[in-house]
Amino acid sequence: MDFWHLQDSCPSVSAFNQQRSKLKPEALQAVFKQFNSLALPLEPPTKYRFLAADGSTFAFFSKHSFASDAYYVSEGHSKKGFYNMHLNALYDLQRHTYADAILQPVHDKDEFRAFCDMVDRQESLPGTKNIYIGDRGYCSYNNMAYVIQSGEYFLFRTKDIHSKGLVGNFDLPGEEAFDMTVTVTLVRSRSKKLAAAQG
Template sequence: MSLHKTIQSLFQSAVQNVVSHILDFTLRSGNDFTRNRKFPADKLISFLVTQGAASTRVEMLDFFGLDAAMPTSSAFRQQRAKLKPEALEDVFLSFNSSFFQLAPPQNHIADGYRCIAADGSTVSFFSSRRFTADDYLVSEGHSSKGFYSLHINAFYDLDRNMYTGALLQPAIPGVLQHG
């Protein structure tokens, strides 16, 4: 099997692992993701991981292959609101664990040690206080809703050429939590 097919298979296995116990990752366990919908949990997770920077509608057209029967943007938002962020974290960890066992180190920078690079970036975005913790609010600015900033520290394994984790923190000076 080619490498890209193997990676796809590992990703789908990680998604199915989460979907097999999706009630652990829903806000209303016992209610959410129990009915058959156009946007089931596996499609939702795959879409969230593959979504690019275009509008939701354009991304959905790309993901569903211009299918006229695809779900609406509203259906996407409703389904996304049911899913806890830990679902994506579990997919990431499960995929990385599988890939880590499959992929031997490509480089040997320091034999006997894992070389992990850490790099941080700040991302600003508009949101509503309903969806984002106040710790992330930077300024009311010129809008009534203000904008939010998030500092992302990504960790990259230099020997295996793969991301191993990320730490998300408020980007406001004095609010960053160390630990």
Template sequence: MKNNPKELRETLLSLIHDLKNGPGEHIRKPGVDFVRNRKLPFEKMIISILGMEGSSLTNEILSQYGCSMNVASAAAFVQQRAKIKHTALESLFHSFAQRTTVDSLFKGYRLLAVDGSDIHIPTNKTDLDSLYQSKDGRKLYNLLHLNALYDIKRHTYEDAIVLKGHLSNENRALTDMVDRSMMKTPALIIADRGYEAYNNMAHIQERGWKYLIRIKDHSAYSNGILHGFELPSEEEFDVDC
């Protein structure tokens, strides 16, 4: 499809409508939740969540729906949001990516870069899986970790996995995204040296894909893939495998 803003918006709204009319696997209590006519129905909730920026919840609601006695409260929004499973947004992400995909290839391959990034979230001292302490020991903060596959040619995200900081494993996230991909076009995975692992390479090869992974300097690290290899002493060299 042509990815112009109007068509993208229509596709997104259509997919949100499909989520609402689906079998209910994305709602915590199918047949109970989102049955009654409320100020924040399912579709409106999803659109609101996607459109949020960096303000407080109250200000976000006022910004989206205006100042009126009929505007839902922040408490009502939280109650409605709790009725939606996180799988709703995951399903929407994958459906939207699949429907809007236009292959832009490099020598027959999709170019997919993988990397991870920490995301600060509001401090919650009871959530130990995401709780960290600053180096000076004074400040507590919480982190999520985003793992993403990014299409370099199309400038879009192909997949993503978000986990609490202490539960995150970038290598496992990469293999999970590779294994569950529905792509029919072969891909070339590009990664930095944090993804240097034979298991990652094996999963990529099983899909029939290629990889370009930066690896650790054999002279500076003793635990990298190159450790123990007999390599030329020159600063630059090529080795045919």
């Protein structure tokens, strides 16, 4: 209403809703990047740039005409049902702004792929290295290798040492805090013969 100076000729709510399908994700991404570049231009502040990745799933109400079945969860307490979307966000800890975001339908959620896509889309500042900090959902050998291959650094939180996560197979001390180096050999085969030969 402010844009149209409160004129009666401004589009109605219904008109806005009918045009939503024309709004492409690429347009929103371009606005996001343009806003960030104008608000806080990227300058190499220090030797390292810290980028934290995390994900969250949230529900929203919609219609089948606006949201595909990939977002649909169930009817719940609504005749129209509700939908879920997973947000993967990359937050710049020094600038206090979001550096990137990827939305995924709940049934196509893939935090590993989203993390690699966000790493690809980050600008490399001269004399500055990116350090990617990831929550448990982003901890994988593939993501580690991806960051290493890009010439950057990472710090991932992983599941507890007593779980079946990445560190569950290591012989780690039972102390509350420790610092140790481990060697990991990644292979495509899960053969017991190969494991015995390495042992």
